[in-house]
Amino acid sequence: MIIRMFGLFETGVFMKLSFLVFLLCVLISVKNQTAETKKGSSTGKWSSSVSSPILLKSFQSRRIFLSTKNEKVEDSSPRALEYNFYRDSCPQAEEIIRTMIRQMYKVRPNVVPALLRLVFHDCFVEGCDASVLLDATDEIDSEKEAPPNETLKGFDVIDIIKSELEEACPRLVSCADILVLAAREAVVQAGGPFYPLYTGRRDSAFSFGEAATYELPSPHEDLSKTIASFASRGFDERETVSLLGAHSVGVIHCKFFQNRLYNFGGTYEPDPSLDIEFLNLLRSKCNNSHTSPEESQMEMNYEGTGSSFGTLYFRSLLLGRGILYADQQLMAGEGTGIWVRAYASDAFLFRRDFAQVMMKLSNLRVLTAPMGQVRRNCSKVA
Ligand code: HEM
Ligand SMILES: *[C@@H]1O[C@H](CO)[C@@H](O)[C@H](O)[C@H]1NC(C)=O
Ligand SMILES: *[C@@H]1O[C@H](CO)[C@@H](O)[C@H](O)[C@H]1NC(C)=O
Numbered sequence: 001m002i003i004r005m006f007g008l009f010e011t012g013v014f015m016k017l018s019f020l021v022f023l024l025c026v027l028i029s030v031k032n033q034t035a036e037t038k039k040g041s042s043t044g045k046w047s048s049s050v051s052s053p054i055l056l057k058s059f060q061s062r063r064i065f066l067s068t069k070n071e072k073v074e075d076s077s078p079r080a081l082e083y084n085f086y087r088d089s090c091p092q093a094e095e096i097i098r099t100m101i102r103q104m105y106k107v108r109p110n111v112v113p114a115l116l117r118l119v120f121h122d123c124f125v126e127g128c129d130a131s132v133l134l135d136a137t138d139e140i141d142s143e144k145e146a147p148p149n150e151t152l153k154g155f156d157v158i159d160i161i162k163s164e165l166e167e168a169c170p171r172l173v174s175c176a177d178i179l180v181l182a183a184r185e186a187v188v189q190a191g192g193p194f195y196p197l198y199t200g201r202r203d204s205a206f207s208f209g210e211a212a213t214y215e216l217p218s219p220h221e222d223l224s225k226t227i228a229s230f231a232s233r234g235f236d237e238r239e240t241v242s243l244l245g246a247h248s249v250g251v252i253h254c255k256f257f258q259n260r261l262y263n264f265g266g267t268y269e270p271d272p273s274l275d276i277e278f279l280n281l282l283r284s285k286c287n288n289s290h291t292s293p294e295e296s297q298m299e300m301n302y303e304g305t306g307s308s309f310g311t312l313y314f315r316s317l318l319l320g321r322g323i324l325y326a327d328q329q330l331m332a333g334e335g336t337g338i339w340v341r342a343y344a345s346d347a348f349l350f351r352r353d354f355a356q357v358m359m360k361l362s363n364l365r366v367l368t369a370p371m372g373q374v375r376r377n378c379s380k381v382a
């Protein structure tokens, strides 16, 4: 049923049906959320057991904050996200975000990859709570300053949208909501699917620099590690493959795949999973006199804008042309390889799965009232 309706989005004619679809989604996820709430604590939202000491530490710090600074927390359970949370308080919020992203995209198409990567880095580390946006201070161990953050972009885009929203409805729209909504509009601008989103997220008072360092998946990781990393956030193999379809847009700096080009794992040979022609292309991109080694990079969409969102990425993997080792590794397992092949040949299937997995990503361990806060400035705690 949902599958069919996503088909209708695709045509753009039946956008109003989004509300219907949304009701369906709400029904499904309300069921899930009730199950989660029953576990009795806001820290139990990840289905898997929490084993990392780093995670435990940050969970604890969050709990301490809540019980010392907000007495009410103990007895009032957090609200669920809602469809169109700002319908009364700031009805124009989503439209403002949509319009601004459209305008920015015209002059700066790289807002799309910037926001898409930013939402991943926010939601994957301690949930979608805008913690990635906080600047470092004496109290804030900023995720921005963690090594995987390198080359993260799009902070200014969020700031610009936030100041517009502060003018329209001061202190109402959270940075966490702005980030997921802006990323959604960015995906649509890039020719990706539209997906409905709940709102009502709140912003955290913490950033998790240490967690960001250890919790974000590495580009050099084997398939099993990548799968484990996504599984710990509740994504199965199919969802992991579809989520990585985000690597259809943007750029990858050479330093993230340089190790594959000449001396892979101390063999003095390139990564054998790399297609030879593609290897030469990567080498020429990364080793030329015009660009400094720091700056040199490879476009994900290296064949130009002709190919539709997602398709080139999966076809490339079939040909041994994944840019990152972790990308190419998706072909190393049967359970993931099946989905790479499926998405390479069925763009529609990919768009539907990608829409659903982006909804899931955008809802990871959110903070809702009475927890968290609505920042006035996305870079600092209110
Ligand atoms: C195994 C998982 C992943 C790894 C190891 C990984 C790693 C990377 C790396 C190393 C880059 C290059 C950054 C640069 O050179 O500036 C990159 C770029 C990017 N990643 Fe991922 N990523 C992963 C999953 C994801 C997911 C799930 C998403 C979104 C849903 C995503 C979205 C992006 C985007 C859009 C870019 C391009 C950024 C830009 O051009 O500004 N990635 N990723
Ligand atoms: C990311 O962290 C590095 C230090 O690891 C820092 O130099 C850089 O400014 C940070 N990037 C952003 C966008 O804050
Ligand atoms: C540049 O190319 C030469 C030979 O073609 C190679 O030996 C060298 O390692 C390359 N440098 C980088 C930074 O890739």
Ligand SMILES: *[C@@H]1O[C@H](CO)[C@@H](O)[C@H](O)[C@H]1NC(C)=O
Pocket (backbone or CB within 6 Å): 135, 163, 377, 378, 379, 380
């Ligand atoms: C938000 O806070 C940061 C860090 O304190 C500051 O640099 C920036 O100018 C502020 N932005 C606005 C719009 O006030």
